[in-house]
Amino acid sequence: MAGKKYGVIHLSMRAGELDTDHCSEEQREILTFGCVIYIYYGRRSFYVGQTDQFLMRHSKHMAEAKTDYRQFEKVVILFGQYVNGNSQNDLEALLITYLTADQESLPRKEKRVRRNRTKGNQFVDYPNREEVLARVLTPFWEQELYQAGLVRQRSLDGLRNSILFKYSPFTELSEEQSELIREIEEGTRSFLIEGTAGTGKTVVLTNLAARLCEHHDWNVGVVVKSNWVKTARSIFRAYGLGKNITVGTAYQLIRQKKRFHILVVDEAHRLRWNSPKQNHVTTGIFDPNDPRKNELFLLGELTDRLVLLYDAIQAIRPSDIPYRDFQDYVQEKHMERRMLTKQFRVRVQDKGATYTADDYINGICSFLQIKERTFDPCVFQNPSENAYFGVVDSIHELFDYVDERRQYHPKAQCRVLAGYARPWGSHYQPGHKHYAEFDWAEDEEHRWKWNHTHENWIALPGSEDEVGSIHAIQGVDLDYVGVVIAKDLTCQGGKVTAVKENYFDTNGTPPKESFSLSELSAYVRQIYYVLLTRGISGIRVYFEDPALKEHFMEVVGRT
Incomplete structure (x- = not known):
């Protein structure tokens, strides 16, 4: 294909053995020493990886006990001038995300399950990224993977609008978000993270929860509003992260009385107190003789570490914990305060405009x-x-x-x-x-x-x-x-x-x-x-x- 900026090798597998008989000497050289992205797949599952020594990496995979790589029937290998140490982390994470989102709309019996156990290496920005995405990732997906029958949706445009893509724990993070997640992961304190609408608080939540349960095998609680419980559970389940993550409303987790290594609370400004204007269903968790014991206090009783994602101007009901009470608790617990400032949701792209x-x-x-x-x-x-x-x-x-x-x-x-x-x-x-x-x-x-x-x-x-x-x-x-x-x-x-x-x-x-x-x-x-x-x-x-x-x-x- 004229102007093609990548190369592809398709291999069949049987009981873990690769069929490389048709490969040229140059292709064997790539398989031995080239920087590549590889996708194992069969009828029911897939696995995405990266390496600079594929044949050696394949041998190690075959010796692993946790994943049976012999279940896969084929492997497609992406290589070329733009596939290198700079772009491999990015391409690996994006392919995991897109493949997972592509499978989500299929009936269960037709889905391929993701077999990656971790999210791979952390993304770091690199030169020519836009060119890599436009001239490598997009045609590789739309031509190679679609024609191979590995994906159902030919265009990536629709997948970018899916919930599984927007909130993927494999998504690209800003430097501000990455540094914040690293600080929480490596620290021991509780955090109040403030940010206005669209500053990526929920993306921080999904990525943080994924990293904590993957890298530390922690028991992680994720608190969301009722309108987002099913969505959050589906995201973590789709990416194979549901085992150590418990998702629920504040009320649900408080009623369960389960201990967590850490609790991450989205929309913390909507946590409730024992207000006269309270939903009668929730009043059972409160102590009428101790007004301090609001949902924030009761969640704090379930863990030694809280991470609160908060925007004071999104409190919308009298039952939401008053600002002063919320701040008093944060001060009493000596929480670290951090701000998210970069706007991600609103994308004003009016032609020729200088406003933002x-x-x-x-x-x-x-x-x-x-x-x-x-x-x-x-x-x-x-x-x-x-x-x-x-x-x-x-x-x-x-x-x-x-x-x-x-x-x-x-x-x-x-x-x-x-x-x-x-x-x-x-x-x-x-x-x-x-x-x-x-x-x-x-x-x-x-x-x-x-x-x-x-x-x-x-x-x-x-x-x-x-x-x-x-x-x-x-x-x-x-x-x-x-x-x-x-x-x-x-x-x-x-x-x-x-x-x-x-x-x-x-x-x-x-x-x-x-x-x-x-x-x-x-x-x-x-x-x-x-x-x-x-x-x-x-x-x-x-x-x-x-x-x-x-x-x-x-x-x-x-x-």
């Missing part, structure tokens, strides 16, 4: 009056239909936007989200006094239901035609998003304020005896901060409240 994702995040915080930050308002002013940000005039236009994006990007996660400004009537059975067939309606033609469940919502059939609430998408990445900024938020006298009458999250409203509009306003503003920071590649917004829209236009300099 940070400008978008800072602009949202300024508009919502969460934090006053400097930003380039041009990120909100680009009139192009392909711009990252845009404002529309109706809810159905939001659905039109995400539906159109889905046609161009079939594997993308595209959803419409909204503030909790409608009752959840569709949740009840017909005949119930609060039942409603639809929760959101513009006219007879345009009507929608809330998300029918919080748990694993975006993975479920039909969710594209529903409106997602904060409880279905907190902690989740989406590719394209439409957001209804509803009438639960307005602007009065220059202040962005909640409208209690238009806010319908029963457990999200401060108790009557201590109700504070300023407290409710903080929760609702922070809900919209979360909704408006879900979109990776694009977002469209519809304002129901004219005063709030006018305020937004003033803040971002739009007419």
Whole structure:
């Protein structure tokens, strides 16, 4: 093939013996002394490795007891000018990730199971990486592996949008993330890791948990919100890491009373205290005579080391542990504090633009009056239909936007989200006094239901035609998003304020005896901060409240 930047050797295996009879002298030289990536595979499993002495490495594999390499029937070997010590770690990790994600959608009886027991060597950036990915990895996948029948999806584009790829414990880490994981792994203290939306906190969680259970054989607890439990379990299971990792909500792990070497807590700002506005199911874990014993305290009783991933401005309910109480616990336990600063989720890639994702995040915080930050308002002013940000005039236009994006990007996660400004009537059975067939309606033609469940919502059939609430998408990445900024938020006298009458999250409203509009306003503003920071590649917004829209236009300099 003209312009090919790599070489490939395909070998058959029988009972662990390689058939190299057809190999040329140059190929035998590569097999003996060349830098290569190799993939063993059979009908039910695969294994990815790297070496600079394949034949010797193969002999060692055959002597191993933990993995029966004689089960494999073939091996494909990648070599060439770009396959060397700089790129091998990267290619090995990416192939493990892509192969795992490719297999996940298949029926169980058709899946090939990953047999790697570790995640390989740590990634270090190297020159010409983009060229290696474009001219080696992509054609190797789409031509060699696809034609060999090893993979089902020919294009890598769709796989990059999968949950298993985005949160893979084999993913490329920034220097900031790598250093943080190394410090936690090598240390003995507990950590509070703070970062705003999209700074890669969940990626740190999956990579940290994987390294701890692989390299130390530790018993690792992973705490996530209920809408992410199934997803987290599937990620660790798919990469063969489920044995020493226990995933659950804080409530589930507290009830189990199991001891852990370390507990890693995602969305730690959503840990709960014994609030009057508490879900009745969770009250059984609390001591009514000791208000200190919130979920953070009780998790700390299960381990000598906590790692908390935290963003104070994503607390959205009165039952979330108050900021002061949270900080008091961190100080009392002498936790190490670290910050994640690099933005990964939002990818503002408007043609010719000089503004960045940070400008978008800072602009949202300024508009919502969460934090006053400097930003380039041009990120909100680009009139192009392909711009990252845009404002529309109706809810159905939001659905039109995400539906159109889905046609161009079939594997993308595209959803419409909204503030909790409608009752959840569709949740009840017909005949119930609060039942409603639809929760959101513009006219007879345009009507929608809330998300029918919080748990694993975006993975479920039909969710594209529903409106997602904060409880279905907190902690989740989406590719394209439409957001209804509803009438639960307005602007009065220059202040962005909640409208209690238009806010319908029963457990999200401060108790009557201590109700504070300023407290409710903080929760609702922070809900919209979360909704408006879900979109990776694009977002469209519809304002129901004219005063709030006018305020937004003033803040971002739009007419």
